[in-house]
Amino acid sequence: MRLIVTEKDSAARKIADILGGKVTVKEHGRGRQKVRSYHFGYKDDDAVAIGLRGHVMETVFPNTYRRWSLKYLGDMIETPDLAWVVDGGAAGTLAALRSVAKGATEVVIATDYDREGELIGHEALEILRGDALKRHPHDKPEKKKKAGAAVRGKAAAAPPAEPPADDGDPRVKAMLPAAAVDRHIRVRYSALTREEVEAAFAKPSTVDFNLAEAAHSRQDIDLIWGAVLTRFMSLAAYRYGADYLSVGRVQSPTLRLVVDRELERRAFVPVPYWEIKATLTRGDDIVEVAHAKGRFDSLEAMETAFARAQADTAEVTAYKAEPRKVAPPAPFNTTALMSAASGGGVSPARAMRAAESLYLNGLISYPRTDNTVYPPSLDLRGSLEALAGWRPVATTAARLAKQGRYTPTRGKKRTTDHPPIYPVGVPKKELSGDQARVYDLVVRRFLATLLPAAVIEGQRVDIRIGHEPFLARGSRVASPGFLEVYEKFAAKRDRPLPALRPGDVLQVRDLHSESKETQPPSRYGQGPLIEKMEELGLGTKATRADIIQHLYDRNYVRDNPIEPTELGVALITAFDAAMKQAPVDISSWQMTAKLDDQMDRISEGELRRDEVVAESQDMLEQAWKLLDGHVADIRERIKGGVREDLTLGECKNCGGQVRVLRGKTGKRFAACVGKEGEEPKPAAEGERARRGCGQTFPLPQRGTITPTGKTCGECGWPEIKVVGAGGRGRPWVLCVDIDCPSKEKYRARTKKRDA
DNA sequence: GCAAGGTC
Incomplete structure (x- = not known):
């Protein structure tokens, strides 16, 4: 029997459809953990195709580093002691894999045709062969869980096929004999078309372990850098728990783009x-x-x-x-689609979600791709014939479908991962919201690439x-x-x-x-920022939208066009101040460019993973020493930035500062905290001494609050802007004074509605 | 409570 392992369910299903005549679908597990396998006959033998869900192994630190403390950071850099272990969230997938792998004599790795796909293929082989670790070898085995105990997370739904008891062996039990795994076959296809899949199976190869090692080195470096610098910054600034200050190889240079632009704007002298x-x-x-x-x-x-x-x-x-x-225009890859959607008012993160749904509903092709050149195997006419049944573009599509040959436009990027994004089906029900917009965009772009200038x-x-x-x-x-x-x-x-x-x-x-x-350079919109990231090699097709969203979630940026918060500015300028004497590329995009170059050399066999990771550790050590000498400065800058983000304006009563505070229940409100350096007033019996005149106002509890720097024309209190999370929605400008006459109309309207 | 990369 042949076992075919793909990176995702849709690829497993498609390959089964193409290679097999009659396909039987089996379901493993339940709910969100449900995994499907596709069984069929192929070349006088049985075959089964199964999709993993991306990576099934991950890089981890040992538990000894669990505690956040500055004194561990040196050890985490010098002896990170990383291990490559089975991803806890993949238990359901692995149970299904074990059950369908039984009796397989041949293993086919059919993961995506790119660097991460090669590593995922390698992970599958490690697990099948029984070489993969369940946990860090230096960690104690986990205690047996009580039967029926409620456990949160994906692992909870793991069927009993994966033995929960830890017998002391840190390795996952082998699923197949080593010999069967070792003579595995790797197939590579860049589109799930009959032509390409059949050609791939006719020309088998093996997993490129050097390429997989290149991706693995990225994982190691990202974790060491991310964990060490995130902890350092958070501990330096006393920002623990939910307020931690994250730092990362991709997010920090991306934040720098936004901050640098803002600093240019501040330095700009209009002519x-x-x-x-x-x-x-x-x-x-x-x-x-x-x-x-x-x-x-x-x-x-x-x-x-x-x-x-x-x-x-x-x-x-x-x-x-x-x-x-x-x-x-050229065919859509992920970045181009995000950028176009962003121009139409749909943020990259939302566009990505909509594209994902459209793909799962069989309306567009796989939405995560770098490619901008249609592979020749693509059925352009088939898509056109389908679109002839979609009213908004029916006449154009029908006319094109009758055409004999096509000379579609081509973009600059040609990759092997997937085809460009194009429509593969027509909605049966009318779409709405973001999905309607993104589908419309994909369809029109597709037709445009086939039409004349x-x-x-x-x-x-x-x-x-x-x-x-x-x-x-x-x-x-x-x-x-x-x-x-x-x-x-x-x-x-x-x-x-x-x-x-x-x-x-x-x-x-x-x-x-x-x-x-003359005008200062404009702020980045989300679309142009995602394009800039692609240009600099920051992030990937699948992560860029998430990275930008992460900057919003961490309160480093706000609004759209994107403006850094003072916290975001403080983080970047604090880095720069510390790196003045001996710059180390820790928050610049060049760091990624260098890593890319080294990954290429690993994949060519010129360098080994441990050499690249060791060099990276040396660099991090230098950076850490510099940062460590500037702890006080970093702390002051970040505290100052946060304070500024929370200061809304001047108190009309006493000239003090109106600032956002949080009450005991966690609710936020605005209060006068007095002037800088003002002495607290003597407290009444049983109360805390306070600064300021005692004026307070309620505030909206949701969204990001930003001072506009102006005061209300009606009441004279500071004006604020409230924006939904992630720069979503229309900003709401209002003054902090709840009793301001400007709110009469609004209040009358809502009263009527509520009545 | 840490990153970025897959995928749902």
Whole structure:
């Protein structure tokens, strides 16, 4: 019997469908832990395909390091004593694997065709062979659990097939004879099409253990760095428990991008400039023109030109129209889809969730991919024929389906992991919310990649007013091409000028100058940030949206476009201050670039995992020593940052600071805490001495509260902005004064509704 | 209570 192990259930099912005639599905376990296996006949033998759920092993520290203490950090760096063990959450999967592996004579590793897929394949072999550790070898065996005891987490649902008793052997019991595992076969496919899967099985190979080691080194380094620096920062700043300060190879450089941009904005000095604009008419035609020079750097130069442009009429001196081709966009990979969705108001984290549901419902292909080139094996026509049944794009899809050949666009990234994201089905019921938006986007992008370029006529008219040159630009869609379905930019591209010819005369309706200032660089939106991360190699297709979400959850950033909190700024600037003498790349993206380079060398057999991890430990040791010499500074910066994040503005009564505090029940409220350095007032009997004038206000209990820096026009108390978690929803601006007259209308409305 | 990477 052949045992085929894939990385996910959908791949196991698809492979069974392609290779087998009749497929029998068996279910193992219950509820969320349910695992399916697919049984079929293949080449005169039985076969079973089963999907793991991603990684089934993980890197862990021994329990001796469980306690958070600064005195362990040196040991954690120098002798991390990491072990590679079975992931506790994978118990259900492994029980199912054990049950279907029984009697297998051949093992086929069919995990994803990328670096992590290779490691997952290696994990499966370790477990099947009985080499995998159940727990860290230096940890004591866990005590037997009482039968029927309620245990939280995934492990609880493990069926009894995996013996719960610890017989002292730290290894998982072998599922197959070593010989059968050793002569395993590795198949590699980049799309789950008949053509590719059959070709993969016809050209078997073996697991690339060097490539798997490369991924394994990343796990080790990420854990050591993450654990040591997270503990150091948290302990340095006295932020324990739920408020810990996380640090990581990917999250910290990502935070740095946001913080650096904010610091640039703060350092920005605006430069004034002027523009001259005019409105011209001819009958019903209106033309808005601007001085041909664009920006005037000096007021004098602008005024001179303005004086020379005094006239009642304007004359067209030239008119040019040039067609240019606008190429259709490349197929969607994860980043491009996230970015496009973000532009349409769906955050990357939400878009990813919606895409996941669409994929599980058979509407789009696998949503985690780097690829932007359709593999030739893809059934483009099949998708088009299906889309011909989806009303919003039916005519375009039907027309394309009849076409003989396709020359789809190609992006720069061509990878082996999965095909680009494209529609594979049509919804039976109408979709709603994020899913509707993401599906619509995927469908339109797909059709766009198969449609011809758009032809846009760019227009420019030169006009003289008085003695000065002016101009206006316009554009006209000459041939819509892909814009037929991908109209995102079409509106902007169809702003034609009226028909004008040299010598035409127009009336000057208005001539005015505008005084402006150069603008600081703008904050990152979630879409552009995810693109920047991809460009720098930070995170992966599957993790970038989560990493950004994590920065929100840790209160390092807020709002959208993304703004760092003072805590986020303090964390990054504290690092930098400590690293001044001897910079170590601990919070920069170059650290990842270097790791990538070393992983490539491991996969080529030039370096070993332990060498790369050892080098990384040396680097961390240097960084830690520098940080350790700056504990007090780091503490002060972070405390200051947090205090600033909680300070809403000035108290109208006494000029003190209004700050967010938490009550005994955990509810937050705003209170005047007095001026900086103010002495606490003598306390009444049985009460604590307090600073400030005693003024308090209730606050909304949900969302992130940020001061706007302004005061309310009606009541004079500080104004705040409340934004949902993760930058979701529309920000709500209000003043802290609950009795402010500006709230009358709102209150009247809600009262009526509640009544 | 730590990371990032898979997947649900």
